[in-house]
Amino acid sequence: MTWVWALLAVWLVGVPVAVVIGRSIRLADRADRDVDRAAAPVDVPSPRDDAGTA
Numbered sequence: 001m002t003w004v005w006a007l008l009a010v011w012l013v014g015v016p017v018a019v020v021i022g023r024s025i026r027l028a029d030r031a032d033r034d035v036d037r038a039a040a041p042v043d044v045p046s047p048r049d050d051a052g053t054a
Helices: 002-039
Strands: none
Touching: none
């Protein structure tokens, strides 16, 4: 019966830790996307646009 208590203790500690880690990873990914979006130029001309003008 001791293994049941051990399994319950591992589950009660492991699930909240996994949830916190998952949320922090999601928040970090969202912050990275926001930074990338903010740093991206608004209009990037294509190399094909200048190909015929030379």
